[in-house]
Amino acid sequence: MRRAVVKGVGHCLPERVVENAWFTTFLDTSDDWIKARSGIERRHFAADGQTTSDLATAAAQAALADAGLTADDLDAIVVATSTPDLTFPATATIVQQKLGMTRGFAFDVQAVCAGFVYALTNADALILSGQAKRVLVIGAETFSRIMNWQDRTTCVLFGDGAGALILEAEDSAGTSQDRGILATDLHSDGRYRDILQVSGGVSSSQTTGHLMMAGKEVFRHAVEKLAQSTVDVMAKGGVTADQIDRVIPHQANIRIITRTAAKLGLSMDKVVVTVADHGNTSAASIPLAMSVAKARGELRAGDLCVTEAIGGGLAWGAVLLRW
Template structure:
């Protein structure tokens, strides 16, 4: 059984930026209030007419270019998103056609903020079993289209963006393991109430395309479950926490990131943090952070990386890889 190895990364952020001071003009909040609770200073927003697929395409092109892989060489495209362009076809299929990679398998994965880690786990299995030789994995979101701009508890948190990686089979090194979990019993703490089959009408309570969240409870469960998945990951690979070179977490909240780093006894200068500049980009946050870390030269070949994420569902997961 081969490993699946990351041979290229890419990311894309829309040009439009929304600072905390900008938000203070449209909702009762302040730069200090947001930074103290989340660590966020600014976030990017897709402009009118710019879709999740548009962001995914830009990140994918950059990842393919970094990998030296042509779109027609791809055997698989898996795209993590909770904000697809349309209900169907999948955004992965739309991306596939736009890239000119027609014929390979292409599908979306919706695991909220854990979407990229889930997509990476799926693609890893395809490559390891020989079902795919080269795979494109994308996390892309336009979460700002799903916000209630009167709700300061949620509208200050999210931003738009996309990140991508290209995987190939390797006999020696790559993704060591992935660990994916979910518990739908927590649905009521973080969700969007709109669906095709649930029959919501516009005059019903809590209707509308928006994020509903009980922030304090989400925080408590996130810290607990991320602790558990870190332990699971290390145990599955027979490793001590001191073996990890870099933590690349989902960028939801600086306090959650700091809690996970503390659990690993890892100094914050070994943790990739982008939440201050990107906000919570959901499925896009981990690949965005990974691409930034690699292109800046901080993460180097041969180093051991721990990726982890937590999202609505609840879903959570991790990936341990030798870059």
């Protein structure tokens, strides 16, 4: 059986680090208030003129170096982002050009914070179908560009960054002991689109708009849906919770992360947590956390991992893979 196996990982964070204290200079908030509600202590913001494709390209270069590959070795690039450089072309094609890749194909996936899970699933399908042998999967965002700086309930939560993962086709035995992606699980429900959305768009208002979120509603849906998707993807992969070595969740809010782990009966010792230093980087948060976890020695070859995310749409899902 063919599997999509992780060959390299990398990330990029903008140089500017914004501590919680910065927000207290213009908002009625405090470091304690932000940490208590989100677990976030700091985040990174892109510099003026620094684009999503810049961050994505740097993360991609780090992943290529980690894998010992060059851009010419790739067949495809999939970029998950809700903050593209331009309305079109796809940010993935801009990254393709910046990497010097003149073959293959590149496209974007938009599922907000669930974007990387959706992108991984698409990349897995490309490899399983034989459309590609090596796929570069990137999550990259500049959410600081769509913040309403007067809304203290949202603007303190998000940050900018990018993470990248390289998948390569390998033949395997077709069991849960295989390395690579073992199972995927995707969902969406447009009935809940109003609780997490951006107020503008090309067709509706011809503006970029600002992020708007009904936090309590999102929290309620997040814990329930992430836990169920994780249960479902483990069942599809033929594994149980006690076999999981690492949980790499979307880094939205520490309370969502801890509540979901508890609902699944998983120890927080197994959970990769980076939200304190990066905030919510939307589609970038999972590959960014993977790269940081590998650098910390928290993620090793052979580890059975589950990753899950939920974002605007609502869109959510999970991926089971062996590192």
